[in-house]
Amino acid sequence: MNWIQPDWPAPANVKAVSTTREGGVSMPPFDSLNLGNHVGDNPEHVAQNRSVLADMMNMPSQPAWLNQIHGTEVMTLPLSSASGVPDADASFTAVPDHACVVMTADCLPVLFCNEEGTQVAAAHAGWRGLVNGVLEQTLAKFDGKSKVMAWMGPAIGAQAFEVGDEVREQFIATNPDAHFAFQPHNDRWLADIYLLARQRLAMAGVTKVYGGEYCTVSDPQRFFSYRRENCTGRQASCIWISSR
Numbered sequence: 001m002n003w004i005q006p007d008w009p010a011p012a013n014v015k016a017v018s019t020t021r022e023g024g025v026s027m028p029p030f031d032s033l034n035l036g037n038h039v040g041d042n043p044e045h046v047a048q049n050r051s052v053l054a055d056m057m058n059m060p061s062q063p064a065w066l067n068q069i070h071g072t073e074v075m076t077l078p079l080s081s082a083s084g085v086p087d088a089d090a091s092f093t094a095v096p097d098h099a100c101v102v103m104t105a106d107c108l109p110v111l112f113c114n115e116e117g118t119q120v121a122a123a124h125a126g127w128r129g130l131v132n133g134v135l136e137q138t139l140a141k142f143d144g145k146s147k148v149m150a151w152m153g154p155a156i157g158a159q160a161f162e163v164g165d166e167v168r169e170q171f172i173a174t175n176p177d178a179h180f181a182f183q184p185h186n187d188r189w190l191a192d193i194y195l196l197a198r199q200r201l202a203m204a205g206v207t208k209v210y211g212g213e214y215c216t217v218s219d220p221q222r223f224f225s226y227r228r229e230n231c232t233g234r235q236a237s238c239i240w241i242s243s244r
Helices: 043-056 127-132 134-139 165-174 176-181 193-203
Strands: 014-018 074-077 090-093 100-104 108-114 120-125 148-152 182-185 188-191 209-211 235-241
Touching (some): 090 100, 108 193, 120 134, 127 165, 127 193, 176 182, 193 209
Antiparallel strands (some): 014 235, 090 120, 108 120
16 A cells, blocks of 8 residues: 655654555545545545555554644544544544544644654644644643654645735744745745744754655645645544554
């Protein structure tokens, strides 16, 4: 399976994966491993695809799926069985065999773990969540004594992420150095979401940051992209502490 294994020095008991669009049963335009049940795909196909993910990665159970709303809410796993699917854009756990997961199709997925391998998290960072502090809110869940590393999964590349003045101004208002992440393009700007995330993580004290070499828009064979296709599927980035 042509999925992505994060290249980072995580402890051996920390397991992580970022899926591509390959390996599922969904029909076009969701072909084939669409993991989002909110995009108009056949729910039975999505359920089968989610089972493929759990089986292929030898997960003890299904990941804790979220209803992502481009906010900054962070859930702590395990979730209550009565809580349903929460509105949140990140999850954290210190309990083995509970997988944190976020879905993306251009937004930035960021996986976290501490050096001891006892705490992990996953965050969905579109530009709104990023500028409003979803990464900082996720890091706040970690034990303050822990050293945390991060891995940035597939997202829209700097050559494809066109934004307006209002987006640039919001980032610069929170960090003047954010201007380095924006290049003029016609009457708008090309934004480097990977650099923006690195800046936010550095300000929060996280200097061990890995990944960030993909572009979902320019690689239609591997990745879903909302900006490229609008009606499309979602890939997932997952992380968990294995007890096995």
